[in-house]
Amino acid sequence: MPHLLDNCVVNSDCRHFRGDLPCRPNKAAGYLCQGCAVYAPxxxxxxxxKLGAIGDVIRTTPLLRRLRVEQPGCFITWLTHTPAILPQAEVDEILKFDFASALQLQARQFDVVINLDKEKEACALLNTIPAKAKxxxxLRPHDGVAWPVNERAEHKFLxxxxxxxxxxxxxPYVQEIFELCGFDFRGEEYVFDTHEDKGYDWSQLPVAAPRIGVNTGCGDRWTTRLWSDEKWTAxxxxxxxxxxTPVLLGGEAEDARNRVLHAATGATYPGTFPLPQFINLMHQMDGIVTQVTMAMHISIALGKPTILMNNIFNPHEFDLYGRGQIVQPDRECVCFYRGTCQFGxxxxxxxxxxxxxxxxRESIPLPR
Incomplete structure (x- = not known):
């Protein structure tokens, strides 16, 4: 008895092929595999x-640009804790890290697997997913610690x-991860969605320019980065x-501080928003003042001139792509990667x- 597949063309090697559901071209335009106008092998x-923090996921996206050049026609899958932050138009398959995702990835074969995290679960996946190149x-089997899978990873590991x-x-971090993957870094920019197509209403923002987004928070892990309300007010x-025209930016953790700063200075404070809307709010700015935090990565990804206030991190780690400046305290910081200050x-x-x-002034000149 002939198999049903013998009588039907199925381009299972196409990037649009899903297996369990009709592909998008079939749903949108009724295309069938035989003679399909958008067949993409x-x-x-x-x-x-790259599971990690949102900022780290954002600053890994330059790899997408290089992969498309080095391996045209590649199908890119990305496993992460934060799928919403990735550019859906540039990543073929975005998976949230959970048991179901890990299980199905272990049953698949890849040409290349790149693991940029040292968390044990991420390292264990690299061990167990079949691939031609890793x-x-x-995860080192005999003691369960993270270990470089090849020499290219040793610099970033150390x-x-x-x-x-x-x-x-x-x-810079981006150069390090490019070299880890065997690429030379050529200044590839982040790949990012501005969410401008969402049509958010920003009529509450001041019209006067340049608008400077002032991001007043830095998370609760490295509190040595915090600047006092008095400094922000000044x-x-x-x-x-x-x-x-300063515009106060932040999330729920910064809401109380931003309300205080708004009352003290009259600076616009639009409030807090879901992440896509917050990204688009930042997109409305002409420049951003921020500390090392998620907003810094978003600002760089949006191509904004970024004034980065840094103390406890190596400033070479951050590439502003020639836009903006890194400013540091007049007193040398001795609390490298510390969450509390040794001197109080x-x-x-x-x-x-x-x-x-x-x-x-130097990075975002006033109009003449």
Whole structure:
């Protein structure tokens, strides 16, 4: 008895093929595989494992640009904790990390698997997913620790082990992960969705430009980065006097502080928003002042001039792509990658508002 598939063309190697459901071209235009006008055969399959923090996921997206050049026709799958942050138009398959995703990935074969996380679960997946080539970190079987799967991963591995090595590093994060994957870094930019197509109403924003987004938070892990309300107030007032229009930015954790700063300075505070809307709010700015936090990565991804206030991290880690400046306290920081200050008062208080204002002036000139 002939098999049903013998009488029907099925292009199972097409990037649109789903297996369990009609493909999008079939649903949208009624295409069948035989003679399909949008048939796109997959030349290779690549899996990126980058679970981590939202900012780290964002700053890994430049790899997408290079993969499309080096492996045209590749089908890219990305496993992460935060699927919503990834550009859906550029990643063929976005999977949220859970048991179901891990189970099905272990049953598949890839040409390339890249794991950029040292978490044990991510490393274990690299061990167990069949692939012709693997890059990044695996789980060492005899003791269950993260370990470089090849020599290319050793540099980035060592910067995470020893403070002295990390402090001596002069390579930006993006360059490090490119080299980990066997690529030379050529200035590839982030791949990011501005969410401009959502049609958000920003009529409450001031019309006067340049609008400077002032992101006042930095999360609760590295609190040594925090700047006092007095410093923020001074900067906002300096910006206003200089002719800029500051707009307060932040999430739920910054809401109380931003309300205080709004009351003290009159600076616009639109409130808090879901992540896609917050991203689009940042897109309305002409420049961003921020500390090392998610908003920094979003600002860089949006191509905004970014004034980055940094103290406890190696400044070489951050590539602003020639837009903006990194400003640091006048007093040298001795609390490298520490969440609390050894001296009780963070050196961030030795970063003058005037120094930040000058960086804004140089990076986001006022209209003549």
């Amino acid at each position: 997959v030349s290779s399959r690549v899996l990126i494992i 890059f990044g970190y695996a 910067t995470g082990l020893f403070d002295q090595v990390s402090q001596a590093n002069t390579k 900067l906002i007032q300096d910006l206003q006097r200089a002719g800029y 008062t963070s050196c961030m208080e030795d970063l003058p508002a005037e120094k930040v204002l000058q960086a804004v």
